[in-house]
Amino acid sequence: MTRKLLILPLLLAFVVLSVNVVPMPAQAQDASDIGWVCPEEFAGQQLNVFNWSLYISEAAIPNFEELCDVKVVYDTYDTTEAVFTRLREGNPGFDVVFLSDFMVTLMGEEDLLEPLDLDLIPNFANIGDEFKDPAYDPGNVYSVPYLWGSTGISYNVERVDEITSWNDLFDYDGPVAWMDEPTVMLGVALLMNGHDPNSVDSDEIAEARDYLIDKGGNVRTIAASDGTFLLETGEVDIIVGYSGELFQILTNCECDDFAYAIPEEGGNIYVDTMTIPTGARNPELAHAFIDYMLDPVVGAANANEIGYASPNQVSIDMGLIDPSYLENGVIYLEPETIERLFYITQNPEGELDRLDAWDEVSLMVGE
Amino acid sequence: MxxxxxxxxxxxxxxxxxxxxxxxxxxxxxxxxxxxxxxxxxxxxxxxxxxxxxxxxxxxxxxxxxxxxxxxxxxxxxxxxxxxxxxxxxxxxxxxxxxxxxxxxxxxxxxxxxxxxxxxxxxxxxxxxxxxxxxxxxxxxxxxxxxxxxxxxxxxxxxxxxxxxxxxxxxxxxxxxxxxxxxxxxxxxxxxxxxxxxxxxxxxxxxxxxxxxxxxxxxxxxxxxxxxxxxxxxxxxDFIGETNFLSGEILEERQDAGVVRLRTGHTVGATLNHVRPSVGSDVTIAIRPEKLTLLPTQGNYRSEFWEADVNDLVNRTVGDPSTTLIPGILKSSTFIGTDMRHCVQLGLNGHSVDVIIRTQNFNREIDQRFEAGQQVYVYWMQQNARVLVD
Amino acid sequence: MNKIKRSLPRFQTRGALLALPATLWLILFFVIPLLIVLVVSFHTRGLRGKIQLPLTTENYTYVTGDIYGPIFERSIMIALYTTVICLLIGYPLAFYITTRRRAAMRNFMLFLVILPFWTNFLVRTYAWRVLLAKEGILNTVLLELQVITTPLEILLTRDAVIIGMVYGYLPYMVLPIYASLARFNNQLLQAGYDLGGNDWVIFRRILLPLTMPGVIAGCILVFIPSIGAFVTPDMLGGTEGRMIGNLIERNFRGTGHWPRGAAASMVLIGLVAIGMLIYLALVEGRMYGTPSATTHRLSIRRKIAGAIPLFSLAAVIGEGDESALNRVSQWRLRFWLSDQWRLRRDMALRYTGQAALLLVPIASYIFLWIPIVVLIAFSFNDSRSVATWHGFTTRWYDNIITNAVGSDARFSTDQMLQSLTNSMRIAVPATIIATIIGTLTAISLVRSNFIGKRWLQGLLYLTVAIPEIAFGISLLMFFNRSFTYLNEQLGGHLTLTFGFTTMIIAHVTFSISYVAIVVSARLANMSKNWEEAAQDLGANNWRTFWRVTFPLALPGIVAGALLVFTMSLDDYVISFFTSGIGTTTLTMYVYGLLKLTITPEINAMSTLMIVASALLVSLSLFLQRPDSGWSRIKLGKSLRRLRSVVRFLFPA
Missing domain, CATH: 3.40.50.300 (P-loop containing nucleotide triphosphate hydrolases)
Known part of the structure; x- marks a missing residue:
C-alpha cells in the first residue's frame, strides 16, 4: 500500500507528459488587491479553521496566509449538527468554526462558543443592518454573518407551472423531494396551518405532522443534502431546497430549465456565520481572520465564487458583487420577499415533539 | 545405549x-x-x-x-x-x-x-x-x-x-x-x-x-x-499372522508343558511358556497354520522334509503328549500361490472347530491327493502349540 | 484416529497470548465505548439533546414499537436479500478467480474485484444514481434496445438499495470465499467425480462443505453490516428504502435523541448477538475448529441448519417435514431412475454449470465496473456537475496535475490532495496494524482452545454489528473523557488530543474482526500438518509462522488487508468523530462538498487513483513469475537465460 503512495507522483508525472496541459485561467485574486492589513504580528502562528469543504473562495486562505504570514489548517465537515456533537465532546483546537444560524443559538447556550470581541473586528461595520443583531444571536455576541441564503422551492419549469405557493408543491401529483430538515419542513407546515413556524406547542406540531403526512403521498425521498441531483437528472420535478443549491445547477447546465421560488406564504432564511469555539487556541488570530473575511473584497470573492448571498453591504455598494447574481432572483432576494422569510430559532422546548413528529413523517410519507 | x-x-x-x-x-x-x-x-x-x-x-x-x-x-x-x-x-x-x-x-x-x-x-x-x-x-x-x-x-x-x-x-x-x-x-x-x-x-x-x-x-x-x-x-x-485358536480346559501341568482337553473332546499337549494357568481353568491353544501337517488317513505321507507311514505315525502318537494327531474332515482347499490353504473340521457336531492348515506348494501332487469331504489327520508337535491367556 | 480430537495443549497459553492484542484492544476501544452506548440507552433526553437522568427503559419501548419495528423488519429483509444475492454472485466469481491457472491472473482478477472500491464512496454512489435514474443510462439503453417501453423506476426504491448494497458488499463476500478456495485440492473434486457424483453433488457435498468457512465468513461480513447501513439507503433508497441505520443516524445527529439512537443500536447489536449465539451453538467449532477433510454429510446438514436462524432461511430449507421429503424422493425415483435420463440430466447440469461459471463472472465484472466507467466518464465532464453531461474537458485533470507538480497551486485541489494524503496516512498504518492483530487472532482462534475464546469470537462479531455512528460517537466520548483525565494526571507534560492516532485506533478497531474472520476462513481449510512438520524440522513458533503458516495463509491475509484498506478509505462517520486538527480525509472532504456540489475533480482524483493502483499492480504482476512468487533460483535462471541470449546476439 505504501508503494502506492510512492507511485502516485510518478504516475502524475507520466500523465503530465501525456496530457496536453492547459493552464487554468488565474481566477484567484492577488493578495496585493486586498486592502486589508493584518493587525498584529502573527507571523509563524497557526489558525485552525473548521468549515464545509470549499465553502470559501479559492484565494481567501492563501491570501490570508500571505498577509499575516501564518499557516491555516482547514478541516471540513458535512453538517453543522455533526460539528455540534463533535465540539460538545471537547474542542480539539479549532479557532474558527463556520456555523448555521440556529446552531449559533444552540452552541451559545451550551457555552461551546467564545463571545466575540467586536472591537477586534472593525469590518463588522460592513455588514448590512438587516443582518446585524439577528434573532438567532442577539447583539452578535457569538457570531458574525458570513453568507446567507434561503430555503424555498426549486422546480423543473418544463414540467411544472410557475410555483407561487407551498400548495403548488403539496398538491402536485408528480414526484417531489423534500429536505431532511425537520425544522424547515415542520416550520412550513406550521405556517400553512396558520401557526408560528417556530411554534413549540405540542398540538400545533402534531397538526403540522398530520398535515405533512397527509400531503406527503408524492414524496419520492426526503433528501439529506442532495435533492438538486434528483431535480437535475429529472428524477423528481420539485424539490424543497436551498437557493444556493439551485444556483449550482443553473450554473452547471447554463440553462433556464429550473426555477426557484419563495412561496407567498413564506420560506426560510438561513445565515451561515463565523464563530470562535470555546477552547480555541488562537482567538486573536481568529478575530483577525473573521475581520479579514468581512473585508469587502474578500467577502465579495467568497460570495461570487460560491454563489451564495453576501450580507456585506459594502461589497454590494462597491459593486464588487457579480451583477447577474444580484438580479437573478435566486441568490439575492427582493426586500419584500426577504420580509416573508422566517429564521429557525432553535427553541429547546419543542425539540422532542418535533423530533418525534419528524420521525413519523419521514417514515409515513411516500408510501 | x-x-x-x-x-x-x-x-x-x-x-x-x-x-x-x-x-x-x-x-x-x-x-x-x-x-x-x-x-x-x-x-x-x-x-x-x-x-x-x-x-x-x-x-x-x-x-x-x-x-x-x-x-x-x-x-x-x-x-x-x-x-x-x-x-x-x-x-x-x-x-x-x-x-x-x-x-x-x-x-x-x-x-x-x-x-x-x-x-x-x-x-x-x-x-x-x-x-x-x-x-x-x-x-x-x-x-x-x-x-x-x-x-x-x-x-x-x-x-x-x-x-x-x-x-x-x-x-x-x-x-x-x-x-x-x-x-x-x-x-x-x-x-x-x-x-x-x-x-x-x-x-x-x-x-x-x-x-x-x-x-x-x-x-x-x-x-x-x-x-x-x-x-x-x-x-x-491373532494380530500377527494367522493363528488357529483351540479352546479347552487344562488338565495337567508339567515343567513347561500342559495337557489340555479341547472342546472337541481330544486331549492334547501344549507348551506353557509365559502362563501358569491353574489346573481346571479355561485356556486357549494357539497354533500357526504352517505348523500343522495334513495327513491322509492311510498310506504313505511324503513331504519336503519327511516321509512316514500314516499308520506308524498314528501308533507312535498314541500316549505321547509331545505330538498330536487328530482326525478331521477336509472342508476346503484353496490355492494361494506359494501355499495351499486347507480348512479342516476337527471333532464332531456341536463340539467341532475349524482349523486352517497351510502347506507349502512344493509338490502339487501331494496336495492334489486331498479332496474336500475326505477324512484326514491333522498332526502337530507340542512345542508349536502354545497355551495363551486372553 | 479420526475420532480422537487432536489437541495441542502446549499451545493453549500461546493461543491465548496471540489473542491478547486483539482482546485488549477491543476491550479498551470497543467494549468500553459499547458500554457507553448501553448506559446512554437507558438515559433520558434532556433539553438540547443532553443525556440526563432519570434512567428509563422507555427508549427500548419506543424503538421496538410501531414506528421503528417495521423498519427493523425491512432492514433485515433488505440485508437478507443483499446477502443471498451477494452469495449467488460471489461464489461463482470467487470460484472463477481461484480456478485461473496462473497466479498472476488470479491476483489480477481478484484485484479487479477490489479496485472499484478505491474510488471515493460518494462519487461511486453518484455513478449508480446516474445509472439508475429514470432518465439515466440504464433506462436509456433499455429503451433504445426496446427491451422496455416505459422507463423503469429503480432509483429511490428498495430495489435500488439492494442493488447498491449488493454492489458495495460484494467484495466482502468474494474475498473470504476466495481465501477459503485458494489452493483448493482438486483431487478432492476428482475423487468425488470418481465416486459417481454429478456436478451438483460434487458442489453440494464436497466443494461447498469444504469452503463453508469462507461462505459463512462472507455471509457474516455482508449480512451484519448491511442491516445497519445508512448511506446507501439514504442516497439510493428514498422513502421506500429507509433502513434502521438512517433512524439511528438521525437520532445521533446534533440535538437528536441519543438515548433513543443508543437503544436502537443496542437492539440491533442484540439481534445480531442472539443470532450469533444460536448459530455458534449449532455450528460450534466448524469455523474455528479443526475441520477434517472428510466432513461428514450430517455435519453439513447441521451447518446449514445452523445458518438458518441467522439468515432466517428456515422456511426455505428447513429440516423439512417427513412427508415432503418422501414425496421428493419418490418423484426422484420415478423420473430420474433411468440411466439415460441421468446422463441427460447430468450433461444438462454440466453445461448449465459451465455456462453459469463463465457468465456470472463476466456479468459480475461488468456490474462492478460499470459505475466506474460512468465515474471516469464524468471526470471529463465540462461542468461542475456529476449528474448531467455537458461536454468533454481535461481541465479537472489539469487542475490536479498542475497542482501536483507545484507550478500553480489551487486551494481546492490542494485541499483534495492533502485530504488524500491524510487518508493514506490513516489507511496504511490502520491496515498494517489491523492485519497483524487480526491475523494473530485468527491463528489463535483456529489453532487453539483457551478460556474466553467464545467471548472473543462474540466480540469480533459485535464489532461488525455496531452501527458506525453509535461507535463513532461513543469513541468520541470515550477519548474525550479519558484524554481529559489523563491530561490532568500528566499535568501538562504531555497533552493527549484527537488526531491521526485516534483515527487510526478507531479504524483498527472496526477492522480487526474483518481480518480475523477472513483469515480464519482461510486457516480453517488449512491442514495443521504443515505447521507440525515445520516444528518437527526445528522451526520454532516464530519461524514456523513466517515460513509456513504465513505463506499458506497469505491469500486470506491479503484478502483481509484489502478489505481493511478499502473500508478505511471509505469510512466517513467514525473518522469524523475521532478526527483532530489537519486530519480531514478524502471521504470527509467529499462529504463536506455536499453543501455545494461534488465536482468532477473528485472523479478525476478517483480515476487517477484507479490508474495508479492498476499500474502498480500490473507492474508487480509483471515482475512475478508465471506460476509462483519470487524465488531466487528462478531469478538467477532467468538472468542466466538473458545473458545467453545477449551472448548469442553479440558474440564476443
Whole structure:
C-alpha cells in the first residue's frame, strides 16, 4: 500500500507528459488587491479553521496566509449538527468554526462558543443592518454573518407551472423531494396551518405532522443534502431546497430549465456565520481572520465564487458583487420577499415533539 | 545405549463431558535402543500414532516420563527435540520446491547457505530425486513425495527418525521396494527408527524389535521372531499372522508343558511358556497354520522334509503328549500361490472347530491327493502349540 | 484416529497470548465505548439533546414499537436479500478467480474485484444514481434496445438499495470465499467425480462443505453490516428504502435523541448477538475448529441448519417435514431412475454449470465496473456537475496535475490532495496494524482452545454489528473523557488530543474482526500438518509462522488487508468523530462538498487513483513469475537465460 503512495507522483508525472496541459485561467485574486492589513504580528502562528469543504473562495486562505504570514489548517465537515456533537465532546483546537444560524443559538447556550470581541473586528461595520443583531444571536455576541441564503422551492419549469405557493408543491401529483430538515419542513407546515413556524406547542406540531403526512403521498425521498441531483437528472420535478443549491445547477447546465421560488406564504432564511469555539487556541488570530473575511473584497470573492448571498453591504455598494447574481432572483432576494422569510430559532422546548413528529413523517410519507 | 525411553506414559484426551474422555495411551513403558529399527504395531486407534506424536512433541503426555538420549523431554517443544518425523501424508510444504522443502530444516539450524545447499542435494541424491529438486511437491508421484519427506527429515541427521505409516499410501510393489530401501538406509545411516504401522508384515520384515499395541496398551515387545513364534497374548497371536485358536480346559501341568482337553473332546499337549494357568481353568491353544501337517488317513505321507507311514505315525502318537494327531474332515482347499490353504473340521457336531492348515506348494501332487469331504489327520508337535491367556 | 480430537495443549497459553492484542484492544476501544452506548440507552433526553437522568427503559419501548419495528423488519429483509444475492454472485466469481491457472491472473482478477472500491464512496454512489435514474443510462439503453417501453423506476426504491448494497458488499463476500478456495485440492473434486457424483453433488457435498468457512465468513461480513447501513439507503433508497441505520443516524445527529439512537443500536447489536449465539451453538467449532477433510454429510446438514436462524432461511430449507421429503424422493425415483435420463440430466447440469461459471463472472465484472466507467466518464465532464453531461474537458485533470507538480497551486485541489494524503496516512498504518492483530487472532482462534475464546469470537462479531455512528460517537466520548483525565494526571507534560492516532485506533478497531474472520476462513481449510512438520524440522513458533503458516495463509491475509484498506478509505462517520486538527480525509472532504456540489475533480482524483493502483499492480504482476512468487533460483535462471541470449546476439 505504501508503494502506492510512492507511485502516485510518478504516475502524475507520466500523465503530465501525456496530457496536453492547459493552464487554468488565474481566477484567484492577488493578495496585493486586498486592502486589508493584518493587525498584529502573527507571523509563524497557526489558525485552525473548521468549515464545509470549499465553502470559501479559492484565494481567501492563501491570501490570508500571505498577509499575516501564518499557516491555516482547514478541516471540513458535512453538517453543522455533526460539528455540534463533535465540539460538545471537547474542542480539539479549532479557532474558527463556520456555523448555521440556529446552531449559533444552540452552541451559545451550551457555552461551546467564545463571545466575540467586536472591537477586534472593525469590518463588522460592513455588514448590512438587516443582518446585524439577528434573532438567532442577539447583539452578535457569538457570531458574525458570513453568507446567507434561503430555503424555498426549486422546480423543473418544463414540467411544472410557475410555483407561487407551498400548495403548488403539496398538491402536485408528480414526484417531489423534500429536505431532511425537520425544522424547515415542520416550520412550513406550521405556517400553512396558520401557526408560528417556530411554534413549540405540542398540538400545533402534531397538526403540522398530520398535515405533512397527509400531503406527503408524492414524496419520492426526503433528501439529506442532495435533492438538486434528483431535480437535475429529472428524477423528481420539485424539490424543497436551498437557493444556493439551485444556483449550482443553473450554473452547471447554463440553462433556464429550473426555477426557484419563495412561496407567498413564506420560506426560510438561513445565515451561515463565523464563530470562535470555546477552547480555541488562537482567538486573536481568529478575530483577525473573521475581520479579514468581512473585508469587502474578500467577502465579495467568497460570495461570487460560491454563489451564495453576501450580507456585506459594502461589497454590494462597491459593486464588487457579480451583477447577474444580484438580479437573478435566486441568490439575492427582493426586500419584500426577504420580509416573508422566517429564521429557525432553535427553541429547546419543542425539540422532542418535533423530533418525534419528524420521525413519523419521514417514515409515513411516500408510501 | 538407549535412545528413547517412555516411562509410564499415559495420554488422556479430555472431552467436555468427563465420561467421554478417551485414554489413547495407557501407562506405556518402552525402551528403544540406539540404532534400532523399532516398530509400533497395532490396529487403527490403538494409540501408536499418539505415542509417536508424544515422542515428536506434538502431544503432551498426561502423565509419565519421556527420555530421549537420557534427557527428559516433556517440556521441550518439538523444534528442540533431536527427532524428526516422516508424516503419514508427508506434509510437504506446498508452496516450496522440493529442494526448499529439504533445505528448510537445515535453515532452521542456521547453517551457512553453502552447507545447506550441498547437504540438501546430497540427501536428494541419496533418495535419487536430485533431478526433480525444482519441482513443487504437488508435481511429484506418491513414491517421490514419500522420498522427499524422508529426505527432508533425514537431512537433519536426527538421533531418532519417527515414521508414521510412511508407506501407507503406496502401491504394493513400491511399498516392498521402499521397505527394502528404508531398511537399507537405516542400517547405512545407523539412525534409530521408530516406525508406526498397522501392517504386521511390514513390521516383521523391517523391524529389529516390535511393540504390539492395542487400546492404548503395549501388549508385547520383542523381536519379530519372538513376537511371531512366542506371542504372549491372544491378541498378539491373532494380530500377527494367522493363528488357529483351540479352546479347552487344562488338565495337567508339567515343567513347561500342559495337557489340555479341547472342546472337541481330544486331549492334547501344549507348551506353557509365559502362563501358569491353574489346573481346571479355561485356556486357549494357539497354533500357526504352517505348523500343522495334513495327513491322509492311510498310506504313505511324503513331504519336503519327511516321509512316514500314516499308520506308524498314528501308533507312535498314541500316549505321547509331545505330538498330536487328530482326525478331521477336509472342508476346503484353496490355492494361494506359494501355499495351499486347507480348512479342516476337527471333532464332531456341536463340539467341532475349524482349523486352517497351510502347506507349502512344493509338490502339487501331494496336495492334489486331498479332496474336500475326505477324512484326514491333522498332526502337530507340542512345542508349536502354545497355551495363551486372553 | 479420526475420532480422537487432536489437541495441542502446549499451545493453549500461546493461543491465548496471540489473542491478547486483539482482546485488549477491543476491550479498551470497543467494549468500553459499547458500554457507553448501553448506559446512554437507558438515559433520558434532556433539553438540547443532553443525556440526563432519570434512567428509563422507555427508549427500548419506543424503538421496538410501531414506528421503528417495521423498519427493523425491512432492514433485515433488505440485508437478507443483499446477502443471498451477494452469495449467488460471489461464489461463482470467487470460484472463477481461484480456478485461473496462473497466479498472476488470479491476483489480477481478484484485484479487479477490489479496485472499484478505491474510488471515493460518494462519487461511486453518484455513478449508480446516474445509472439508475429514470432518465439515466440504464433506462436509456433499455429503451433504445426496446427491451422496455416505459422507463423503469429503480432509483429511490428498495430495489435500488439492494442493488447498491449488493454492489458495495460484494467484495466482502468474494474475498473470504476466495481465501477459503485458494489452493483448493482438486483431487478432492476428482475423487468425488470418481465416486459417481454429478456436478451438483460434487458442489453440494464436497466443494461447498469444504469452503463453508469462507461462505459463512462472507455471509457474516455482508449480512451484519448491511442491516445497519445508512448511506446507501439514504442516497439510493428514498422513502421506500429507509433502513434502521438512517433512524439511528438521525437520532445521533446534533440535538437528536441519543438515548433513543443508543437503544436502537443496542437492539440491533442484540439481534445480531442472539443470532450469533444460536448459530455458534449449532455450528460450534466448524469455523474455528479443526475441520477434517472428510466432513461428514450430517455435519453439513447441521451447518446449514445452523445458518438458518441467522439468515432466517428456515422456511426455505428447513429440516423439512417427513412427508415432503418422501414425496421428493419418490418423484426422484420415478423420473430420474433411468440411466439415460441421468446422463441427460447430468450433461444438462454440466453445461448449465459451465455456462453459469463463465457468465456470472463476466456479468459480475461488468456490474462492478460499470459505475466506474460512468465515474471516469464524468471526470471529463465540462461542468461542475456529476449528474448531467455537458461536454468533454481535461481541465479537472489539469487542475490536479498542475497542482501536483507545484507550478500553480489551487486551494481546492490542494485541499483534495492533502485530504488524500491524510487518508493514506490513516489507511496504511490502520491496515498494517489491523492485519497483524487480526491475523494473530485468527491463528489463535483456529489453532487453539483457551478460556474466553467464545467471548472473543462474540466480540469480533459485535464489532461488525455496531452501527458506525453509535461507535463513532461513543469513541468520541470515550477519548474525550479519558484524554481529559489523563491530561490532568500528566499535568501538562504531555497533552493527549484527537488526531491521526485516534483515527487510526478507531479504524483498527472496526477492522480487526474483518481480518480475523477472513483469515480464519482461510486457516480453517488449512491442514495443521504443515505447521507440525515445520516444528518437527526445528522451526520454532516464530519461524514456523513466517515460513509456513504465513505463506499458506497469505491469500486470506491479503484478502483481509484489502478489505481493511478499502473500508478505511471509505469510512466517513467514525473518522469524523475521532478526527483532530489537519486530519480531514478524502471521504470527509467529499462529504463536506455536499453543501455545494461534488465536482468532477473528485472523479478525476478517483480515476487517477484507479490508474495508479492498476499500474502498480500490473507492474508487480509483471515482475512475478508465471506460476509462483519470487524465488531466487528462478531469478538467477532467468538472468542466466538473458545473458545467453545477449551472448548469442553479440558474440564476443
Amino acid at each position: 538407549i535412545d528413547v525411553e517412555l516411562k509410564n506414559i499415559t495420554k488422556t484426551f479430555s472431552a467436555r463431558r468427563k465420561d467421554r474422555s478417551t485414554v489413547a495411551v495407557d501407562n506405556v513403558s518402552l525402551q528403544v535402543e540406539s540404532g534400532e529399527f523399532f516398530a509400533l504395531l497395532g490396529p487403527s486407534g490403538c494409540g501408536k500414532t499418539t505415542t509417536l506424536r508424544i515422542i515428536a512433541g506434538f502431544e503432551k503426555a498426561t502423565s509419565g516420563e519421556l527420555l530421549i538420549r537420557g534427557k527428559a523431554m516433556q517440556h521441550i517443544p518439538p523444534f528442540h527435540r533431536p527427532v524428526n518425523t516422516v508424516f503419514q501424508d508427508y506434509a510437504l510444504f506446498p508452496h516450496m520446491s522440493v529442494l526448499h522443502n529439504v533445505m528448510f530444516g537445515l535453515e532452521m539450524e542456521r547453517l551457512d547457505r553453502q552447507t545447506i545447499r550441498s547437504r540438501a542435494h546430497e540427501m536428494l541424491e541419496l533418495v535419487r530425486l536430485d533431478h526433480l529438486s525444482d519441482r513443487k511437491p504437488t508435481e511429484l508421484s506418491g513414491g517421490q513425495q514419500q522420498r522427499v519427506a524422508l529426505a527432508r527429515a533425514l537431512v537433519k541427521r536426527p538421533a531418532v527418525l519417527l515414521l508414521d505409516e510412511p508407506l501407507g499410501a503406496l502401491d504394493l510393489k513400491l511399498r516392498k521396494a521402499m521397505q527394502f530401501e528404508l531398511k537399507e538406509m537405516q542400517s547405512q545411516l545407523g539412525i534409530t527408527f521408530i516406525y508406526v504401522t498397522h501392517d504386521q508384515e511390514e513390521a516383521l520384515t523391517m523391524a529389529d524389535r516390535i511393540a504390539v499395541m492395542d487400546q492404548g496398551h503395549v501388549l508385547q515387545v520383542g523381536t519379530p521372531d519372538e513376537i511371531y513364534e512366542n506371542p504372549h497374548r491372544r491378541f498378539v497371536a
